[in-house]
Amino acid sequence: MNWFLNMLRTSIGKKLLMALTGLFFSIFLVIHLLGNLTLYGGKDLFLSYVDHLHALGPLIHVAEIGLLTFAAIHVSTGLFLFLQNLQARPIRYTVDKRGGGRTIGSATMPYTGVLIIIFVAIHLSNFHFIDHSRQTVFQAIDATFHMVPYIFFYIAAVIIVAIHVSHGFWSLFQTLGANHPKYMPAIKGIGFIFSLLVAVGFGFIPVYVSFIM
Amino acid sequence: MISKTINLTLKVWRQNRGEKKGRLETYSAKNISVDMSFLEMLDVVNEELTKNKKETIAFDHDCREGICGMCGAVVNGRPHGHEKETTLCQLHMRHFSDGDIIVIEPWRARAFPLIKDLVVDRSALDNIIQAGGFISVNAGGAPDANALPISKEIAEAAFNAAACIGCGACVAACPNASAMLFVSAKVSQFALLPQGRPEAARRARTMVRMMDQCGFGNCSNETECEAECPKGISISNIARLNREFLKAEFS
Numbered sequence: 312m313n314w315f316l317n318m319l320r321t322s323i324g325k326k327l328l329m330a331l332t333g334l335f336f337s338i339f340l341v342i343h344l345l346g347n348l349t350l351y352g353g354k355d356l357f358l359s360y361v362d363h364l365h366a367l368g369p370l371i372h373v374a375e376i377g378l379l380t381f382a383a384i385h386v387s388t389g390l391f392l393f394l395q396n397l398q399a400r401p402i403r404y405t406v407d408k409r410g411g412g413r414t415i416g417s418a419t420m421p422y423t424g425v426l427i428i429i430f431v432a433i434h435l436s437n438f439h440f441i442d443h444s445r446q447t448v449f450q451a452i453d454a455t456f457h458m459v460p461y462i463f464f465y466i467a468a469v470i471i472v473a474i475h476v477s478h479g480f481w482s483l484f485q486t487l488g489a490n491h492p493k494y495m496p497a498i499k500g501i502g503f504i505f506s507l508l509v510a511v512g513f514g515f516i517p518v519y520v521s522f523i524m
Numbered sequence: 525m526i527s528k529t530i531n532l533t534l535k536v537w538r539q540n541r542g543e544k545k546g547r548l549e550t551y552s553a554k555n556i557s558v559d560m561s562f563l564e565m566l567d568v569v570n571e572e573l574t575k576n577k578k579e580t581i582a583f584d585h586d587c588r589e590g591i592c593g594m595c596g597a598v599v600n601g602r603p604h605g606h607e608k609e610t611t612l613c614q615l616h617m618r619h620f621s622d623g624d625i626i627v628i629e630p631w632r633a634r635a636f637p638l639i640k641d642l643v644v645d646r647s648a649l650d651n652i653i654q655a656g657g658f659i660s661v662n663a664g665g666a667p668d669a670n671a672l673p674i675s676k677e678i679a680e681a682a683f684n685a686a687a688c689i690g691c692g693a694c695v696a697a698c699p700n701a702s703a704m705l706f707v708s709a710k711v712s713q714f715a716l717l718p719q720g721r722p723e724a725a726r727r728a729r730t731m732v733r734m735m736d737q738c739g740f741g742n743c744s745n746e747t748e749c750e751a752e753c754p755k756g757i758s759i760s761n762i763a764r765l766n767r768e769f770l771k772a773e774f775s
């Protein structure tokens with residue numbers, strides 16, 4: 312166990328934590344998106360999906376505890392790395408130009424990350440920590456998405472998630488050592504399409520619920 | 525033949541030995557031949573300063589042909605200037621225009637303490653090499669050709685990694701001041717070849733730990749290092765370092 316903790320204390324060890332938890336959240340995003348797509352099938356299909364999910368019982372609690380633990384690891388390690396990296400250059404450049412490597416996603420990881428955690432808190436208080444005996448999840452969604460400012464807020468939030476994974480996805484493979492000239496272009500392509508799907512797939516839901524449904 | 529000349533305004537970081545704070549000072553560089561290298565341009569400015577009994581601008585250099593890794597400064601926000609795969613000594617003034625204002629700063633990183641003006645102490649890179657960037661066996665005389673079969677692809681990848689001249693531009697370019705590109709090149713050049721394999725695991729572990737200890741930042745895969753490296757070292761070496769390190773730790 313000692314060797315393991317010692318390894319996690321190194322820079323690559325901390326990056327390993329970021330990559331594994333980031334991969335976990337990316338998979339979670341896929342499952343979450345697939346589930347939410349049932350909304351496009353109408354209220355009944357969506358509610359039956361919710362029922363099926365809740366029927367999993369204790370498994371759901373295991374998943375929730377897993378998500379919470381991984382979130383704690385991802386956020387705390389991410390912020391720790393961010394602070395350490397700031398300290399590694401105490402005097403900044405007067406003129407600082409990019410050489411073409413940095414992207415919007417890579418340059419904003421800690422900022423998009425913090426915005427995501429704030430969004431997740433609001434998101435959970437809207438749809439998760441509500442009195443489920445007085446309303447269905449669908450009613451909560453319907454009511455929330457009929458507030459126009461919330462639609463804008465929600466779309467902005469999923470775009471921020473998309474920007475985070477636009478760098479995060481390929482980056483996690485690089486961290487795990489999976490950079491091969493044959494496969495890296497495909498991994499980058501999948502990451503780009505994935506972030507696009509996240510933005511469009513989640514982002515269109517409030518528009519559909521409040522204007523089309 | 526008289527070559528074209530240009531006039532420039534330089535804003536150079538000046539900071540004396542032991543001084544806590546430095547500042548940008550303005551100099552004019554007049555009648556600079558476009559055939560000169562950036563360092564020769566600085567030589568001209570320094571001669572002018574000497575004539576006027578002023579302190580010359582300190583900068584590192586040695587080979588002036590792009591192979592030793594001694595030179596380097598951040599020119600208008602770009603390590604070794606804006607030309608691709610070029611060291612500062614190989615950056616020619618024809619890439620600048622008459623009337624340009626050029627801001628020249630030293631490598632900025634906690635792990636590279638400033639000595640004077642544009643000169644920084646890059647001993648941290650030596651410390652990393654001393655921690656494992658070597659082979660402990662006596663290699664003896666040159667082996668017979670093909671006694672150790674190595675495929676062309678592997679030989680080329682090792683050679684490309686070995687092209688790193690240890691200049692530190694990757695650290696200067698990295699938004700996190702991380703030395704991962706340098707360390708990955710040094711780990712890769714050995715890890716790829718049979719002579720380097722026996723010590724590969726120990727090498728990856730000790731060099732990464734020394735890198736952390738020296739106060740460099742962590743890699744965020746920003747890939748600015750690859751974009752600025754004068755020797756075109758690829759970030760696929762960083763992936764190899766991650767593999768070598770994790771393999772070593774988990775076995």
Ligand code: HEM
Pocket residue numbers: 326329330331332333334336337340385386389390392393420421423424425427428472475476478479480482483484486487742743744745
């Ligand atoms: C939907 C939720 C999230 C997903 C899918 C996600 C995914 C990822 C992935 C895949 C990486 C790349 C890891 C690597 O380079 O090896 C990453 C990095 C990062 N994440 Fe997240 N993340 C999420 C939420 C958050 C949150 C809430 C924070 C809060 C601060 C955060 C902060 C960071 C930071 C700072 C990095 C960069 C670490 C570094 O390379 O130094 N992320 N994320």
Ligand code: SF4
Pocket residue numbers: 687688689690691692693694695705706709752753754755756757
């Ligand atoms: S990897 Fe490139 S930029 Fe970094 S020290 Fe080596 S030659 Fe210089």
Ligand code: FES
Pocket residue numbers: 584585586587588589590591592593594595596611612613614
């Ligand atoms: S002086 Fe040797 S590489 Fe520039």
